[in-house]
Amino acid sequence: MSVRRWRRRFTSGVMTGLVAFLSFLAVLALVLILGDLIARGASSLDWSFFTKNPVPAGESGGGVANAIVGTGIIVGLAALIGLPIGIGTGLYLAEYGSGRLGWIVRFVADVLNGTPSIVVGIFAWTWLVKPMGHFSAFAGSAALAVLMVPMLARTTEEMVRLVPHSLREAALALGYPRWRTSLRVIARTALAGIVTGCLVGIARVAGETAPLLFTALGNLNFSTHVLEPMQTLSLQIYVYATGPFDEWHRLAWAAALVLMGLVLLLSLSARWAIRQRRGAAR
């Protein structure tokens, strides 16, 4: 009897250790990746890296100023297109989404959420690049917006649903029309949550490469024209990492560190925003 008991306890202990070890491995992967980014990328971050454009292959030096600016423009434009649609859809789901249409939209949002980004890329190519006859940053932004909307809709809905019913009832009882209740009372109460959703959505598309391959294409020169091809950090990393030159690899690590920093900053501020909300609710 006691042998069996000992064995059961032993198993329990071993399995506890095992799951703890697996968790350690998962965290270790993150630490290794971030560590390598810093170790290999940080030394290349100097003034010219941020202010110069790429130099021709084989030459040393140069920077990714065009890619940094391009990422900002493309992601900013994507947010401009995607945020209103995403938030509006989320509000619809929370306010009027109890019927059949609501169910459909919710399901479609969840399905679109898992769409491979490369498929969205070729979709944007057929709809925007082909008719226009040339690659453009705008087509890239549109593709990123498509990726952003479903997630944003579901987060917004979830956040708005957290607002207590009594608030809505109070506003309506005071004679507020429904739209004002929805915007001024409900959406405003859920604002921190919605902002979090927006930041997470932006962070998610900021690192995307696949949908930009056939839309924004990339550009070796500095360009701020949204109807022309434009460079982004992600595209630059792809080209440099798969290229043959050591100099390119060095720049790829540095660009990856910058991109990672940008994405982390967005993710962490998202987390910070949600903290604010929780703090206020207490």
Next chain:
Amino acid sequence: MEPVAAPEPRWRALRGTNVADRLYRTVLTTLAVSLPLLLLSLVGELAVSAWPAIRRFGFSFLWTSVWDPVAGIYGAAPMIFGTLASSLLALLIAVPLSLGVAIYLTEFAPKWLRQPVAFLVELLAAIPSVVYGLWGIFVLIPFLRTVVVPPLRATLGWTPFLSGVFYGNSLLAGSVILAIMIVPYIAAVSREVLLAVPVSQREAALGMGATRWEAVWTAVVPYGRAGLIGAVILGLGRALGETMAVTMLIGNRHDIGLSVLQPAYTMAAAIANEFSEATTDLYLSALFEVGLILFVVTVVVNALARLLIWRVARGTAVGSRAL
């Protein structure tokens, strides 16, 4: 009996039929309807663009393996095989890892450790795909070459799965990077599923004298089984459609081989690599068909995952944030 006519004006006021309300609702509805429309046009567009290839090759597109742009013959079997093989291999690595994380974080970890670890694991999902690819090329592949592959070959080198020369870019490298990439998704959803299991399940098992592990394994995990399977399938959906990191690591070779040390190809990688060099209409159309297949497969897989997760956590948004 005729219903008594309600006093019309008052009802209208209460139901909010004023113009601004109507406008508000119309605007929101329009925005919301854009999503199903988007899905329809996505499917429609892919189908129309893929039609020439579909008509030309029929179902043989799915199981023939000649991909010859010069002769104009296209068969996607190697990519379909590579996509499935890399995703399943990735699941093989990622499932134990992420279930371990989820179980540890919900059942065993000290309270103060839970949030930070969960946060760090979820951060893995924030790393851009192309950064995984970069890390894979310069860190993971050398690591596999020097540390992992030699002992593997020494012990299991006689099996067909480990035959051939290992150059680096291979099914193995692609699968390992995929596994790391999907861990945060599976772990996050599994964790939420396990958190949704009632405490009484654990109490009952412990009350009958089960050890802590037995309680988890016999009372908690089975209770959330459907949701856990859903989480795994969700990870599968992620893996199937992942593009950049896999393109950079899998070797991109049109070939069906059993060995994980050999290069392979995936559907997403084929589109990424060849779309811009597709010179003929039929070539382009064949790539669109690959895209259509990929899309349909991921939609089915995701829908399945969603239904399973909904079954466990009905009415809540479990997992929708992790998606």
